[in-house]
C-alpha cells in the first residue's frame with residue numbers, strides 16, 4: 001500500500017439488471033450479496049428509526065453467513081451437523097457497518113423476506129474504525145487544492161497545484177505518542193506529481209516532505225507540515241506503458257494466444273458452485289476479503305466416489321505492510337490493506353488473455369458504495385484450467401529384459417484468481433486446486449514500489465541510513481514487509497480435527513537394536529516425534545525455528561491400515577516473520593506476524609486477524625489477543641491462520657514496475673487417501689503436435 005491516488009471508477013448497476021441475472025440459479029446460502037439485495041439492505045438501514053443521524057455512510061456491507069452447522073447440513077446432509085431437516089430454509093442476513101453522527105454503527109439485516117429489515121443494531125464503542133470508503137478518499141483528494149499552506153508548498157517546489165494529486169493514507173496507531181484529535185476519524189495525506197503525459201508512474205514522483213492530516217468525518221484538513229524540500233525525481237525512464245517504452249520491444253513474443261481444449265472446458269460453474277475433476281467448491285466475493293472459497297470437498301474415487309470435506313471456508317483475512325523508515329513522513333506507513341481499504345473493493349477488472357489465459361471464465365462481484373447503492377466489480381474473479389507442462393507423477397522402468405517403459409501423467413490444475421490493486425501494489429491471489437487433492441494458495445506481488453524522493457543521484461553521495469535502496473536518481477525504494485494472512489477453516493473429513501506437529505529430530509545412532517541386528521557404522525539419522533497440540537499456545541508455530549511437518553488430522557478417521565487421515569502444510573518460500581519490537585505500535589496491532597502458523601477454535605466472529613475495526617486498531621481485538629484465551633484445540637472444530645511473509649529489500653529491477661515474485665502454502669493430503677489418488681488417471685491420448693513455426697520467422 002502506498003498512495004491510492006487514482007480516482008476509482010464506479011459503475012452503478014440497476015437492480016433490474018441484477019435481478020435478471022440472479023434469477024438464473026437458486027441461491028446457495030453462501031452466495032455473495034446481489035445488487036438487488038444490497039439495494040434492499042440500503043433501504044432497510046435508511047428506513048430504520050434506530051439510527052436517525054444523517055448523513056449515514058456505508059463502510060461495509062457483507063453476507064452474514066448462516067451458522068456453520070446449518071450450512072454443513074445444507075451442503076452435506078445432517079450426518080455431521082446439528083440440524084436435521086433436509087428441507088431447511090436458512091436465514092439470509094447481511095452485516096453492515098455504517099458511520100453516522102460520528103459513530104460506527106453495526107446492523108444485522110434480514111434479507112430472506114421480500115423486504116429487508118433491520119434485526120439488530122449496536123454502536124461500536126472500542127478503538128478502531130471501519131474501512132475507508134471510495135468516497136472518503138475521493139472527497140479528501142479534493143481538499144489540498146484549496147488549502148493555502150499546501151498551495152504555497154507546491155509553489156516553493158516550482159510546481160503548479162494542478163500538477164499534483166494527493167492520496168489518503170491510514171495513519172496507523174501510535175498510542176498517546178500521536179495526537180488523538182479528540183477521537184476523530186483521521187488519516188494522513190501525501191502527494192505526488194500527476195502528469196500522465198510525462199509518465200504513468202505517479203508513485204515515482206513524490207512531493208516529499210509534505211504530510212497533511214485529514215478529518216474524514218468533517219472532511220477537512222486539520223494538520224499540516226512541510227518539513228523540507230527534496231528534488232522531485234524526473235519523469236524520464238519511469239513509465240511502463242507499452243507505447244512509452246517501445247518499439248522496439250524485446251524478449252519472447254506474447255504468450256501463446258490459443259489454449260487447445262478439444263473436449264471443451266473441464267469444469268462447470270452453476271451460480272457460484274464449481275465442479276472440476278475430483279473437486280467441488282463454492283466461490284464467493286466479499287468487499288473486505290475479496291474471493292472466499294467455501295465447502296471445498298474432494299471426490300475419493302477409490303472409496304466409491306465418496307465426497308470428502310477439506311476446507312469449510314478460506315479467504316485472505318489481512319495484508320499487513322509495515323515500512324521500515326522511522327522518519328516523520330514515513331513512520332506511520334503500516335498499512336492493513338484488507339481492513340483499511342478492502343480487497344474486494346479494490347479488485348481489478350481482469351485483463352482477458354493477460355491476467356488470465358484464453359480459456360478462463362469470469363465472475364463479477366457486488367459491493368456497497370458509501371451511499372449504500374450496489375457497485376459492480378466486473379470480471380474480478382477468473383477460473384481456468386492450467387497445464388504448464390508439469391508432471392503429476394512419472395516413472396521410467398529400466399530393469400530386466402523388455403522392462404524399459406515410462407508411465408507419465410501430466411499435471412492439470414484449476415486456478416481461481418483475483419488481482420487486488422491497493423494503491424501502488426498489485427497482489428495476484430490464487431487458489432489452485434490439484435487433482436492430487438492439494439489446494440495451493442499463492443500470493444504474487446507486482447506493481448510499483450512506494451518511493452521516497454531524495455536529493456542523491458549516486459550511492460557514493462549517501463552518508464546516512466536512507467531506509468531503502470537508491471533505485472534510480474533521486475529515488476529510494478523504502479524497505480518494507482508484506483504479511484498476507486489467510487483464514488483457512490480446514491475441516492479434514494469432518495468438523496473435528498487436531499493439529500499435529502511431526503517434529504523431525506536428529507538422532508545419534510546408539511547401536512542398540514530392538515530387532516537384534518548387528519551394530520552399523522552410521523553415526524546419525526533423523527526420526528519423527530509426533531506431538532498433538534492441546535491448546536492455542538501450542539498451535540502457534542514459527543516454521544523457521546525447527547523442522548516439522550504440520551498437519552490437520554481427523555483423529556476419529558483412520559485409513560485401513562490405521563493412520564489418522566490428514567492434510568499437511570507445505571510452505572513454498574516467503575516465510576518471513578516480523579522483526580519489529582514487541583512494544584512497537586504496529587507490532588502490537590499485528591502481533592500475529594511473529595509466527596506463520598496459528599490454530600484457533602472456530603468462532604464465527606473471529607474472521608479478521610487485525611480485528612473487525614482494523615483502521616487505527618490497537619491490537620486489543622486481533623488473532624494474538626483471541627489466542628491468549630488458550631482454548632483447547634484438540635479434537636475440536638479448528639481454524640488455521642497462515643501468514644505468507646516477505647521482507648522486501650528493493651533492487652533496481654523493481655523499478656519502474658516490479659516483476660512478479662511469489663510465495664505460497666500448499667495444503668496436501670497426507671494419509672488422507674489410501675494411495676496415490678491419481679493412480680487411475682488416464683494417460684494422455686495423441687497429444688497434438690505443436691504446429692508453431694520456430695522463432696516467429698513464418
Ligand SMILES: *[C@@H]1O[C@H](CO)[C@@H](O)[C@H](O)[C@H]1NC(C)=O
Pocket residue numbers: 047114115
Ligand atoms: C417494503 O418496505 C417499504 C418501507 O418500509 C415499504 O414502503 C414497502 O411497501 C415494502 N414492500 C413490501 C413488498 O412489503
Ligand SMILES: *[C@@H]1O[C@H](CO)[C@@H](O)[C@H](O)[C@H]1NC(C)=O
Pocket residue numbers: 195196197
Ligand atoms: C497532455 O496532453 C494533452 C494532449 O496532447 C493535452 O491536451 C494536455 O493539456 C496535456 N496535459 C498536460 C498536463 O500537459
Ligand SMILES: *[C@@H]1O[C@H](CO)[C@@H](O)[C@H](O)[C@H]1NC(C)=O
Pocket residue numbers: 228229230231455
Ligand atoms: C534538495 O535540493 C533542492 C534543490 O537543489 C534544495 O532546494 C533542497 O534544499 C535540498 N534538500 C535537502 C534536504 O538537502
Ligand SMILES: *[C@@H]1O[C@H](CO)[C@@H](O)[C@H](O)[C@H]1NC(C)=O
Pocket residue numbers: 299300301305306307
Ligand atoms: C465421484 O466421481 C465419480 C467418478 O467420476 C462419480 O461417479 C461420482 O458420482 C462422484 N461422486 C460425487 C459425490 O460426486
Ligand SMILES: *[C@@H]1O[C@H](CO)[C@@H](O)[C@H](O)[C@H]1NC(C)=O
Pocket residue numbers: 603604605606626
Ligand atoms: C467468539 O469470539 C468473540 C470475539 O473474540 C468473543 O467475544 C466470543 O466470546 C467468542 N465466543 C465463544 C463461544 O468463544
Ligand SMILES: *[C@@H]1O[C@H](CO)[C@@H](O)[C@H](O)[C@H]1NC(C)=O
Pocket residue numbers: 534535536537630
Ligand atoms: C495453555 O494451556 C496449557 C494447558 O492448560 C498450559 O499447560 C499452558 O501453560 C498454557 N499456556 C499459556 C501461554 O497460557
Ligand SMILES: *[C@@H]1O[C@H](CO)[C@@H](O)[C@H](O)[C@H]1NC(C)=O
Pocket residue numbers: 686687688689
Ligand atoms: C507428431 O509428430 C510425431 C513425430 O514427428 C509423429 O510421429 C506423429 O504422427 C505426430 N502426431 C500428430 C498427431 O500429428
